[in-house]
Amino acid sequence: MSKDPPELASPPLTARSILLQTGYLTAVAAVAVATGISWLMFPFFELANLIMTYLLAIVVIAARYGRGPSVLAAVASVAAFDFFFVPPYLTFVVADTQYLLTFAVMLIVGLVISGLTARIRRQAEAGKHREQRTAALYAMSRELAQTGAVEDLVTIAARHIGEVFEAEVTASLADIDGQLQITRHEGGLPVEQDEVTLSRWALEHRQPAGLGTDTSASARAVHLPLMGHRGSLGVVSVRPRRRDIFKIPGSLRQLETFINQTALAVERARLADEAQEARVRAETERLRNSLLTSVSHDLRTPLATITGAATTILESGSRLDQRTQQELLESVRDEADRLNRLVQDLLEMTRLESGALQLRRDWHPIEEVVGAALGRLAKSLGTRRVTVSIPPDLPLVAIDDVLIEQVFLNLLDNAIKYTPPDSAIRIIVSATDRSVTAEVADHGPGLPKGQEARVFEKFYRAASDSRRGAGLGLAICRGVVLAHGGRIWAHNLPEGGVAFLFTLPLTDPPPAPLPADA
């Protein structure tokens, strides 16, 4: 019994008939063996004991091969017993009529035993089968629980259901609000028009259709809706390799259990997606508000200064002394500069975010880009010590020089804004086979603890920040570096100050070599 192969419970038709044939043959053989044993026992035992040998053979056949072969064994046992052991021997003729009662009892006992044994066996098999499906269901549930994406969920479910029910499985999802739109197919089931119609029917009517159901029972596949609490989520179509599989009691119900598990998982994933979308919307909304607040404040402050200074000079210029006039004019110039930088940052950020940014890559020495940035900032750098360390054999890098200059400008501008006017700034560039790394480090107060990654977010400004800026500079740096396929990060230095680092990949083949210099 324990050696039964698992597919014995529901073997394919041909395998089953082969098994039955062997059963009948074995039944005949078992009776022959019992007869042989009885022949050896015959001189020493009562006839009643020989009957026991036959009953044993019947039990074995019933347990192993079920009803048919065991009935054959019972009948054959009676016949063999009569033929060999009931006088007159070697004929079916019975001298003593009381043996007829023996035969009748023997046959009845044999049939009852075979019936009972076969039933026990069926129940054991059904139990084992159930246990296997429960284990399979558990395996599927566990895998579904570890999966987040709806598309992956249906793929997993289709695979499991296909394995357990030996079927080709297609899982189709209805889109979020539409009922009819089947958006996705998984698995090997060919999409035949009839089956598609049936699966749509199942989706719309929220009940199973096709093979083994009340609707179009002649179809080749069964279509079960994935029911969530807000309606159908999709349809799973199952086309078993054996049409009779759903005739086995309870197997359609077991399939429904699988489908329900899948539906639960899909619904959970959908709800999680919706919650995530809601979070993203809320975050976008928050960012937009923060942008409006930030931009309106940052635009108005310099405008207020410019308007104020200009009107003061216009209305009472002649009464102001030379120095005051000079100061007012300088503030107009400085605030206009600030406004210009802000507008530039906003434009740059918009370009980066809208995807309108097109890199104009060409081969550049990093040194040249650093030099251009330092040149542009000469005035604001003032008397600061800037040390630059770039290996002379650094390879050319394929970059958009205007944008990478912007990265250096923003990083240097940051260092200038957040460090005392006499502190030093250092720029270090190094290269490996695969990338170039640039570092801009200062000796300022460093970043607040735990904020090293947040500084690259849009509109981030240190809480205590009295210095002004839109909080876009580092976000632009990140956007530009990412667009180049590089990475950017920041960390506080043990000796004080902060280092901003970014990498640029060296993936492209190097440019054509120079002609000989003659």
Place this chain on the structure above:
Amino acid sequence: MPDPVVVLIEDEPQIRRFLRATLTGQGYRLFEAPAGAAGLVEVGSRQPDVVIIDLGLPDMDGIDVIRRLREWTAVPIIVLSARGQERDKVTALDAGADDYVSKPFGASELLARIRVALRHAAGASHEADESAFKVGELQVDLLRRQVVLGSMEVRLTPTEYKLLTILIRHAGKVLTHQQLLREVWGPAHTDQTHYVRIYMAHLRHKLEAEPARPRYLLTEPGVGYRLAAD
């Protein structure tokens, strides 16, 4: 020498007003045109010493105005353009403009560009090729092909020297990569812009005290190079 004549082609009245104040205050005679077509007429009738043109004009593309002007005049043309429009600047320069100023700009920056343009125009018309160039510590004797930095003579390869002489010929003016490539390597190599960058790097390492903070060989990212003139 009479006051230099400037034609300004610019559609923004506020910018015209500010430039009028700046330029007339510096002794230039200014004629204004609010659009491209009017600008072409103005340049034809006034015979200016310098043309200043905004690339964004209401009636025609500023670059087309430059091309039309270059069909018949070599007058220095200075372009006004916004930062972030490097491509337009290069197109304008390659179409024949002499230099550019990024908006917003300070008066001193524009005046410096005009002075350089006038100096080059004067040099060209007198055909008096200067035989020596000097900026900061850098001295170049073009007759003896001698480059001296401070008191030390610097050895340059033929290509480096050729690149340097072209920069000297246009000192103070921006030169695009294409212009430099054409002049040093010839028209067959105009897509190999990295030649220029590599030789500029060589020159910087020979002529600059700090190659990463150049004083003479300046880079204009996205546009080209400029040799400091003063």
